[in-house]
Amino acid sequence: MAQYTPMIIQYLQIKADYQDAFLFFRLGDFYEMFFEDALKASQELEITLTSREGGGDEKIPMCGIPYHSSPTYIEQLIQKGYKVAICEQTEDPKQAKGVVRREVVQLITPGTVMEGKGLADKENNYIASVTVFPDKTYGIAYSDLSTGETKVTLIPETFDYVLNELSTLGAKEVVIDPDMEEEKQKKIREREVVTLSFEKDSSISEQFERLLESLGQDKLKETVARLFHYLYRTQKRSLDHLQVAEMYHIHQFMKMDYYSKRNLELTETIRSKGKKGSLLWLLDETMTAMGGRMLKQWIDRPLIHQEEIEKRQQFVELLLEKFFERQDLRELLKEVYDLERLAGRVAFGNVNARDLQQLNRSLGQIPALKHILESMETAIASDLVQQLDPCEELTDLLEQALVENPPLSIKEGNIIRDGYNAELDQYRDASRNGKTWIAQLEKQEREKTGIKSLKVGYNRVFGYYIEVTKANLHLLEDGRYERKQTLTNAERYITPELKEKESLILQAEEKSVDLEYELFTTIRETVKEFIPRLQTLARTVSKIDVLQCFATVSENRHYTKPVFSNERSIFIKDGRHPVVEKVMDAQEYVPNDCYMDSEREILLVTGPNMSGKSTYMRQLALTSILAQIGCYVPASEATLPIFDQVFTRIGAADDLISGQSTFMVEMLEAKNAISNATQQSLILFDEIGRGTSTYDGMALAQAMIEYIHENIGAKTLFSTHYHELTVLEEELTKVKNVHVSAMEQNGKLVFLHKIREGAADKSYGIHVAELAQLPTPLIKRANEILLKLESKAETTETVPMKAEEDKPEVNEELAQLSFFQSETKTEKPSAPVTPKEKKILQQLKQLDILEMTPLDAINNLYDLQKRLKK
Incomplete structure (x- = not known):
């Protein structure tokens, strides 16, 4: 480094320890950056890139930002995932021998932000x-x-x-x-x-x-x-x-993997990545920032212990009964600032007098909160009362010490009340009396000289002065006025009396400001001793805030208190999707029932696209989550098991970063559910298998249903367009068909959004395409193709059938051909179609095998069954 100047050598030595951070190097009133930091920062912050001599042959890249505006620039870098090392001058430049000593006083990183816009009020960092x-x-x-x-x-x-x-x-x-x-x-x-x-x-x-x-x-x-x-x-x-x-x-806690939380949009939506449209958005009626953070934590971690859930329910029920008390609680909570983060700023040393007044006002609400809870006269309210510590010693201190509306700065005075400190009162008295004397002096000088425009002023450079316009200079007495400053249109003077008083006033003001800062730091250190008590109080206030939020939402949206079943039964009457219902606002949301027990473990949901299958599935999961965080649920009646896990496979999305296709993401999510679910879990599978060929997709879907039925036993909602799977109701005892009803009216599809027993009769795919307003010629052509395909299918089914009594021999022959000769190239003999085989053909309508002979079609189905059995 011999080629560089001593200051640049110092920079490089410090930078060596902070290679992964921008080094904000303090030079006077600026933070400067050099070399690669300067090149990168000039781009990220859109500031001017310059250069300077550094002792070498080439100029060093350089950029800088003013010290006073650094928080804005630091915040920009942190939000982009960078780190910033703050390097300050740690000695007085006037006393430095050589290069001023500098060192890093703080490394600010995305996970250590303490203030600014990057720190959202209702989110943890x-x-x-x-x-x-x-x-x-x-x-x-x-x-x-x-x-x-x-x-x-x-x-x-x-x-x-x-x-x-x-x-x-x-x-x-x-x-x-x-x-x-x-x-x-x-x-x-x-x-x-x-x-x-x-x-x-x-x-x-x-x-x-x-x-x-x-x-x-x-x-x-x-x-x-x-x-x-x-x-x-x-x-x-x-x-x-x-x-x-x-x-x-x-x-x-109830376990939900990354994909399930994303699919259910618990705290943010999939598309906008914002809060609006999520379950958190629906529920957030909290009045405090710390209550908002606790609400998010509860949504992320629903409980699985019934006793803890019911404790929350009891307080929600109490608040629903006590409407006026709840409204009073909400008004009081509105006046409580963020106690948790105020305590953090006190410890960090960056709290100001205005922050401490906010703390004081917040603590002032606690006695009233206690009084309201005591008036409820219940055990659960009494438990909370015991945890509401008003920290009276602290409020007394802050009330006595701080003025009502202190300034932001703690180094310019005017933050300590009169009467708090005797020495400070003396300085203030000297300063105030001096200023009164100044005002009297101005009046006396005007009278003595006859100059009505004469004034006594002050600035930091020249101190106090008497200003006279040049037109009135002849009215001044010679010898008594000493010239201090000349202006274009006036002269400024000082007198011996004014000079003497100036010294007393300025000395008193300087000592007053210094003493106020010392007193404030002492107060701040005293507040530090209360931090554990403030944090405990903050948790209690947050809990009250979240529970009143549950009561408010439950009342406004007509939710009901759920009960829990030990038999793993689900009975939901008039259930609704909470978020969709709110988004629809005045429009009527169609409620649906859901019934599952030991004989109905898996519901196979069919129906047209856009009819509400996914909404029906999601509302069961969200209802369960609401119940297990202690809130009421959107239904007129609800009995639920306590789920240990919720798995969802809903929607389609690529994972481009990992190089995974939509279908691979689908299979990974399905694998996660099947590998980890228990009998106490809830599984939601939506359209499994649609990302691959018809055969593969239907085979995988059926295999998954069978595996869950035989090996897991979890409550499962499985929606599908493979209507062929609906026959599983006859083969698997715990599988039941339900469908979302729709009807054709004047050639148009009308969604009824109502769940009915049984399987859907058709998919209505072209009708949905028409609703999406695809071009009319395209829709017309699609209908023509559909009629042609259906006609071919009907022609295929009209093959002459052999008598019913010959059925055993034909079926045995078909089985042998399917299982033992399907890999050979020899042509299979044709055979008449039995009624049972005709039914199978009807189930194959939507497969791409309609051009095959009936026998080939049946053999392909048997091959499929064989693979599933393996």
């Missing part, structure tokens, strides 16, 4: 760590640095469960051991858009022993320690708000 142990156990720890929440779990299963957990969290950043296999790193990057960071150290240091004391296993401690080491190393400050790490098991 999680950073996670993944540890792989020698026995193939995986440890996952995660934390939201803005709230201090920290949790950890062990997953003794496949890496897919790790990926699913990271997807559930929506982690913005994942910290891993640098030695993790490249293949696993690649999978993490593929599944989610995350920033991958590395941390080798997982030792238990003294600074966070307290946070790990509740964890028994060393694996859990090591997993969290890796995350904490990274947080302390990058933030370079006290993180007093980090909560004691809480251990959880993924089996404590």
Whole structure:
């Protein structure tokens, strides 16, 4: 580096430790970037790229941003997944001998954002760590640095469960051991858009022993320690708000894989990736930011323990009964700010006086909240009352110390109340009396000189002065006024009396501002001591907020309280899809019943496209999820089992990043369900097999139904256009046909959206195409082709039949031809068609084998059955 200047050498030495981050290098009032950072930042931030001499032969690329506007630029880079290292001057340039000492004071990453637009009010900003142990156990720890929440779990299963957990969290950043296999790193990057960071150290240091004391296993401690080491190393400050790490098991909650959550659109929609149109959007009647975050957590993790679910239901029921009390609760909650993130900012050291006043106002609502809950006189309300800590000592302090509307800055004064500190009152008195004297001086000088335009002013450069226009200079007395500044149209003067008073006023103001800052930092340190109590209070307020939200939605949308069945029975009367019903608004939503028990394990759903099959299937899943988070459900009556898992295969989507086709994604989702479902699970399969040939698709669909029926026993809704599968109702005892009814009226298709028993009679595909407004000539031609195909099918069926008594010999011959000679090239003999074989032919209408002879068609079906049996 000998070719560079000392300052550039310093930059390169610091940059060497932050290769994966933009280095914001402080030079005076600017953050500067050099070399590759400058080239990349100028593009990403759309700022001017310049250059400077660096001591070498070539000019060094350079760009910079003003210090005061840096948060905006930092936020842009973080939202794009980058990291930013903030490098400050750590000594006074006037006292520096040589290059001013600089060092990185904070590394800001996507998972460690503490403020700004990148931190959504009702969303957590999680950073996670993944540890792989020698026995193939995986440890996952995660934390939201803005709230201090920290949790950890062990997953003794496949890496897919790790990926699913990271997807559930929506982690913005994942910290891993640098030695993790490249293949696993690649999978993490593929599944989610995350920033991958590395941390080798997982030792238990003294600074966070307290946070790990509740964890028994060393694996859990090591997993969290890796995350904490990274947080302390990058933030370079006290993180007093980090909560004691809480251990959880993924089996404590209903399990839903990444695909199922996406298909059901629980927290965001598939197309827009936004909240509107999701279950979260429907439910979110929370009044606080922290309540909104808890609601999302509950939706992501429905409960599976009936007792816990029913506790939530009891409070929802209570709030439904107490309408006026609930309305009062909502009004009070509206005045509660984000206690969790306020506590985090206190610990982080970036809280201001206005934040503390928000904290004070929030705590001021707690006594009224307690009073309302106490008036309900129930055990569940009393439990919540005990957890509502108003932190009275803290509110007393903040009330006495802070002015009502403090400024944003904490270094310019006017934040501490009069009477809080005697020394500060003395400084203020001197300053205020001095300013009164200044006002009197102006009046006296006008009277003495007769100059009505004379004024006494102040600026930071020249201090206090007496200003006289040049037209009035002849009225001044010689000798008493000392010229201080000349302007175009006026002169500014100072007198001995004004100079003396100026010194007293400015000294008092400077000391006052400095003392206010010291007092504020002392108050902030005192508030830190209340952080654990504030975090406990925040969790209780959040819980109350979510439960009142459930009650509000349930009342407004006419939901009913579900009951749970130990016999795995489902009985839903007048069930509705909650989100579709809301989107339709004033339009009438057609409700449907759903009945399943030990004799009806699998419902085979047929009916036209656009008729509502997928909606019917999704509404069962969403109803179950609503029930298991403790909310009421969209039905007039509902009895449900508690599902341990929900699997869905709905919709079509390529996974281009992984190079997987629509059909491959479909098969992977189906495989995940079939491999992991239990008898207590819910499976929703929509149009399995449509991404391949008719034979392959129908064979796979039937094989899956049979496998679920014989080997799993899970409650299953299976929608299909393969009407041939409806015969399974006769072969599999627990399969029942239902269909979405439709009717033709004046040649037009009318959807009734009503679920009926039995199978649909046809698909109405061309009618649906007509509804989609395909060109009229195309529709006309399609109808002509359909008539021709149906005519051929009817002609094929008119082959003369042999007498019924000859049926055994013919069937045996057909079986032999099918199973033992289907691979040979010899021509199969023709044979008459029996009534049973004619029925089979009718079921083959929609297959592409209508040009075959009847015997060849039957043999192809037998070949299909043989493959399924294998």
